[in-house]
Amino acid sequence: MQLMEEKILAEGEVLPGGILKVGSFLNQQIDVAFLRSVAAEVARLFDGCGVNKILTIESSGIAIATAVGLAMNAPVVFAKKHKTSNVDGDVYSATVHSFTHNIDNTIMVSKDYLTEKDCVLIVDDFLAAGNALKGLIALCRQAGAKIAGCSCAIEKGFQKGGDEVRAMGIRCESLAIIDEMNDTDIKFRS
Amino acid sequence: MQLMEEKILAEGEVLPGGILKVGSFLNQQIDVAFLRSVAAEVARLFDGCGVNKILTIESSGIAIATAVGLAMNAPVVFAKKHKTSNVDGDVYSATVHSFTHNIDNTIMVSKDYLTEKDCVLIVDDFLAAGNALKGLIALCRQAGAKIAGCSCAIEKGFQKGGDEVRAMGIRCESLAIIDEMNDTDIKFRS
Numbered sequence: 607m608q609l610m611e612e613k614i615l616a617e618g619e620v621l622p623g624g625i626l627k628v629g630s631f632l633n634q635q636i637d638v639a640f641l642r643s644v645a646a647e648v649a650r651l652f653d654g655c656g657v658n659k660i661l662t663i664e665s666s667g668i669a670i671a672t673a674v675g676l677a678m679n680a681p682v683v684f685a686k687k688h689k690t691s692n693v694d695g696d697v698y699s700a701t702v703h704s705f706t707h708n709i710d711n712t713i714m715v716s717k718d719y720l721t722e723k724d725c726v727l728i729v730d731d732f733l734a735a736g737n738a739l740k741g742l743i744a745l746c747r748q749a750g751a752k753i754a755g756c757s758c759a760i761e762k763g764f765q766k767g768g769d770e771v772r773a774m775g776i777r778c779e780s781l782a783i784i785d786e787m788n789d790t791d792i793k794f795r796s
Numbered sequence: 797m798q799l800m801e802e803k804i805l806a807e808g809e810v811l812p813g814g815i816l817k818v819g820s821f822l823n824q825q826i827d828v829a830f831l832r833s834v835a836a837e838v839a840r841l842f843d844g845c846g847v848n849k850i851l852t853i854e855s856s857g858i859a860i861a862t863a864v865g866l867a868m869n870a871p872v873v874f875a876k877k878h879k880t881s882n883v884d885g886d887v888y889s890a891t892v893h894s895f896t897h898n899i900d901n902t903i904m905v906s907k908d909y910l911t912e913k914d915c916v917l918i919v920d921d922f923l924a925a926g927n928a929l930k931g932l933i934a935l936c937r938q939a940g941a942k943i944a945g946c947s948c949a950i951e952k953g954f955q956k957g958g959d960e961v962r963a964m965g966i967r968c969e970s971l972a973i974i975d976e977m978n979d980t981d982i983k984f985r986s
Contacts, residue, residue: 636872665855682826719825
């Protein structure tokens with residue numbers, strides 16, 4: 607998506623440690639006109655795929671998932687994140703390692719909100735190692751839900767997550783894929 | 797807002813300990829047609845007030861704040877929550893006690909995204925003791941931003957938070973105010 611690449615080049619900032627800061631428009635602060643365009647593009651990509659539910663993980667995925675849900679008229683479900691493995695009630699759960707915070711989180715979703723009748727589009731802001739996506743895929747599989755695919759705003763193509771998800775046979779549409787990144791230059795996959 | 801009260805009566809569930817479960821439409825799972833109506837109502841209430849920024853706190857406020865931002869064409873900023881008081885960089889911060897988890901969180905927002913030029917509408921899903929709102933109000937005051945008001949989806953009127961915020965001279969519009977609640981009955985403020 608050209609608009610996403612332009613926005614990253616205009617407002618993104620590469621920090622030490624391979625961190626891409628997009629706080630001015632995608633997380634922390636959200637540019638709503640931009641978000642509306644992003645959601646319309648995701649809706650266009652998955653038009654006709656029978657999507658009846660949007661699944662994301664708290665907290666930075668919620669804004670984009672909400673906009674996509676509004677664009678596709680599909681309910682949005684967000685998996686909750688807990689630092690303990692104490693899971694109560696009737697939930698599906700999976701363990702997800704966070705590289706950002708270097709901890710394991712248990713993510714979970716109530717069995718009421720994810721079922722075998724669902725055709726799910728998994729949405730998130732960033733895709734790097736792909737641990738969050740793999741956890742959300744695991745929740746869908748536990749529920750017996752169909753997975754229409756995944757869509758992330760920004761993929762770090764130099765990490766393996768996106769390609770690993772694609773190798774699982776799951777459609778994965780990232781709106782911008784960064785293949786190389788340093789202090790002075792960002793190279794997108796063409 | 798009649799629609800909010802009807803939805804609470806139809807799908808809300810009162811759990812032991814004074815907890816109102818609205819996971820089927822407001823948090824955990826989001827009914828997007830309902831969310832669109834809620835956002836339109838908040839936009840109507842604050843129309844003409846010069847709002848140029850929506851402020852919320854992660855994570856359950858993000859969905860409603862995003863919808864309000866889209867409805868009002870105003871950028872959305874969400875304060876981040878941390879369990880430690882180690883705050884780095886140029887941020888405004890405040891301490892917020894969470895009764896749900898019985899811990900103190902430090903909430904913070906970058907000084908880049910909240911300034912004295914802003915006229916802020918503070919949005920959240922639940923208003924009970926009002927600690928989250930008071931923390932967000934403190935961040936606005938540190939930034940020298942004007943506060944147009946606060947709007948929450950559901951207020952527990954039998955707790956003091958909403959009335960305390962109003963006593964501070966801040967407009968506080970809750971879409972439904974619950975004055976009494978038990979296993980069999982929910983009474984709204986008229």
